[in-house]
Amino acid sequence: EAGVTQFPSHSVIEKGQTVTLRCDPISGHDNLYWYRRVMGKEIKFLLHFVKESKQDESGMPNNRFLAERTGGTYSTLKVQPAELEDSGVYFCASSSGVTYNSPLHFGNGTRLTVT
Amino acid sequence: LAKTTQPISMDSYEGQEVNITCSHNNIATNDYITWYQQFPSQGPRFIIQGYKTKVTNEVASLFIPADRKSSTLSLPRVSLSDTAVYYCLVGIRRVSGGYNKLIFGAGTRLAVHP
Secondary structure, eight states, X not given: OOOOEEEOSEEEEOTTOOEEEEEEOOTTOOEEEEEEEETTSOOEEEEEEXXXXXXXXXXXXXXXXXXXXXXXXXXXXXXXXXXXXXXXXXXXXXXXXSSTTOOOEEXXXXXXXXX | OOOOBOOSEEEEETTOOEEXXXXXXXXXXXXXXXXXXXXTTSOOEEEEEESSEXXXXXXXXXXXXXXXXXXXXEESSOOGGGOEEEEEEEEEEOTTSSOEEEEOXXXXXXXXXX
């Protein structure tokens, strides 16, 4: 089966611009997660979708970040306007959710650089 | 929330067995332990998970004592390709439903030498 895919793999934008990251989960996976690692820090949870609904968005840093998952398939994470501290690697993961401990399958991430 | 503590780094040689121990003193009754592996420029990859006692799969074993306050990931006969960062995570079972939440720590950077 195809894994979790993220696009783009790299993005370089200027402060104040807008960037949209996309995640395509494994087909049939209802659970979709966004995580990020900023420079030198640990991987941090951002939010969790179950189908098209936001189950937990407690990790979203501020209102410049908007995540959507229309139709319960792919998800987008928009940063508007981007700030320097938003630089980092953004990971998407999905799981089937058949059991509460279904393993997460991660994509290879999008490396975002804000200059 | 249960936090994990694990060694920052470890060194080993090809063919040796590597054991990485993680402490999670505040683990709750319904939480489980899971380990992920990450190579540079890739996302974390699931290795193994367990709730108690011992779990074994084709790549690793996981030992969890009765008090569940720690766990040990065992990698048999490591090779150079096992050089990676290994994360010990506690999966938190949500009260509201059957969904999990993983909290990452700093991980253990394992270097395997020829």
